[in-house]
Amino acid sequence: MSAPEVTSARRAPALRLLTAAALRLWYLLALPAALILLWWWAGAVSGMYYLSSPDVIAATFAEVWFGERFLVDALPSVARLLGGFALAAVLGVALGVGLGLSPRLRALTEPVLEFLRAIPPPVLVPLLMLLAGVSTGMKLLVIVSGCIWPILLNTIEGVRAVDPVLADTCRCYGIGRRRRLTTLILRSASPQIMAGLRQALSIAIILMVISEMFASSSGLGFTIVQFQRSFAIPEMWTGIVLLGLIGFLLSVLFQLVEKRVLAWYNGVRAATRGE
Amino acid sequence: MTAAMTDNAPATPAAGPTAEAGPSRAARATSRLGTTALGLTGIAGFLLLWEVVPRIGLVSADYLPPASQVLVALAERLTLPRLWVALLDTVIGWGLGLLIATVAAVVLGFAVGSLPLLRRLTASTVEFLRPIPSVALIPLAVLLYATDIRSTLLLVVYAAFWQIYIQVLYGVADVDPVAEQTARSFGLGRLARIRHVVWPSALPYVLTGFRLGAAVALILAITAQLIIGSPGLGKEIAVAQSSGAVAAVYALVILTGALGVIVNIGVRALERRLLHWHTSVRGENVA
Structure with a gap:
């Protein structure tokens, strides 16, 4: 920061802070506000049946989702999503560490895993419906079997890439298996694991919605399709908005967790870049 | 911002066979051959498992x-x-x-x-x-x-x-x-x-x-x-x-x-x- 800036900051710190905040707010809200206005205008001018105007959607949103439906449809869906994701994370990391540490096992399973990963997860919905019927278990299974692959394969890559010098050092100092696993292996693989988890999270949302759209009698996906089939257009839009909000919130939450977990890594990177 | 950047960009590079400094070309070729063999064994084992599980009735053949x-x-x-x-x-x-x-x-x-x-x-x-x-x-x-x-x-x-x-x-x-x-x-x-x-x-x-x-x-x-x-x-x-x-x-x-x-x-x-x-x-x- 140069000298004149410092003095001006000293002269009127409150004013400066206020302008900076106002500018940030402007950058944050200008485009969204413009887009909503545009939406409004388009809805009013074109008179398109499918384009509900934002105020109608907002009013309907409160009506539709603040009530029983939130408890019956939305909450269980999100719970399944998180449960499936957590299960896939535990399984993926555990298997990934095992496979990553053993080159032979890796060579044995790699082609099969690459193939299984390449299957687009949504096709597992009809398949698992055959195996497990239409049940909560099936929906969980769909989510787990779809989002385990990025976690598993990224964990394997991360474990493989553990710095050999660090590994040797651990061995020299006689550090036990468990310590080695928690402080060395999982730590150094964590950037990759987090990248895998992030991919898995977006797949998990897709699969939650699809498993409910394809075969179910409750849940978010089912409700939204139901609205669309009965041409309840504003209600359908509220469903889309709710799914969008869930996606957005989960991604924000994930970023917060990631920032915490990878604080050391970002610090190291910043240091090597000389910042 | 940095967190997002690090993970999206080079964290998942083309995960091809990284060139590991092997002792000699011949040795590397044999180890690669071994890897391929193991991989093929894995595929065969997977198919075999898939064949056997429904046949012995662990999972009904109607579903699998x-x-x-x-x-x-x-x-x-x-x-x-x-x-x-x-x-x-x-x-x-x-x-x-x-x-x-x-x-x-x-x-x-x-x-x-x-x-x-x-x-x-x-x-x-x-x-x-x-x-x-x-x-x-x-x-x-x-x-x-x-x-x-x-x-x-x-x-x-x-x-x-x-x-x-x-x-x-x-x-x-x-x-x-x-x-x-x-x-x-x-x-x-x-x-x-x-x-x-x-x-x-x-x-x-x-x-x-x-x-x-x-x-x-x-x-x-x-x-x-x-x-x-x-x-x-x-x-x-x-x-x-x-x-x-x-x-x-x-x-x-x-x-x-x-x-x-x-x-x-x-x-x-x-x-x-x-x-x-x-x-x-x-x-x-x-x-």
Whole structure:
């Protein structure tokens, strides 16, 4: 920061802070506000049946989702999503560490895993419906079997890439298996694991919605399709908005967790870049 | 910001066989041969397990037909023109959607990325729109386009666009300032700078985005066909499932997997070809 800036900051710190905040707010809200206005205008001018105007959607949103439906449809869906994701994370990391540490096992399973990963997860919905019927278990299974692959394969890559010098050092100092696993292996693989988890999270949302759209009698996906089939257009839009909000919130939450977990890594990177 | 950057960009590099410093060429060849053999053993073991589990009744063969039956069903289907039409529909929906998304993302990404004001203005909107799962648009697609290929395209483009766009933004931001200033000193104009400095620096990111986008596009193409019923492999799966042709469902799932593998391999090859000059491909150590 140069000298004149410092003095001006000293002269009127409150004013400066206020302008900076106002500018940030402007950058944050200008485009969204413009887009909503545009939406409004388009809805009013074109008179398109499918384009509900934002105020109608907002009013309907409160009506539709603040009530029983939130408890019956939305909450269980999100719970399944998180449960499936957590299960896939535990399984993926555990298997990934095992496979990553053993080159032979890796060579044995790699082609099969690459193939299984390449299957687009949504096709597992009809398949698992055959195996497990239409049940909560099936929906969980769909989510787990779809989002385990990025976690598993990224964990394997991360474990493989553990710095050999660090590994040797651990061995020299006689550090036990468990310590080695928690402080060395999982730590150094964590950037990759987090990248895998992030991919898995977006797949998990897709699969939650699809498993409910394809075969179910409750849940978010089912409700939204139901609205669309009965041409309840504003209600359908509220469903889309709710799914969008869930996606957005989960991604924000994930970023917060990631920032915490990878604080050391970002610090190291910043240091090597000389910042 | 940094967290997002580190993970999206080089955290998942082309995970090919990294050149490990082996003792000799012959030894390396034998070890590679050993790896291939082990891999083949793995595939054989997987198929064997799949064959045995339903045969001894661990899982009813009604729900999990043995591998041999599925493979026979697959071979039978492969002789039908209907399947090839569906496959073509899927590939067209995927390819066209990916093409539209790539062009839009690269053009917009370069425009927004090189103008800081635009970038700041759009940041909040992008951060909000990006995580919206594109399956949320399914009802809208149905209302607008019914089972037309356009409903597939809507989902594919929306999903693939963000993957590529974000990478392009990172790529444009990652241009080496020294190279940029050098180009300026040599009197290169804006367009020439984009062509000779920004484009090559951003290309690895563009291709990473393209690779992620290609995989997501395939997922969404098949999803649209499965749920909406637009023509393609997904629809075939839904039809087979509702008509109780269990072996056919498995056969089609294997086919989509094969398609996925081909897409992965193809994109990796493209990456290696276009980035033959880049360190990640030349095989030097990239941290």
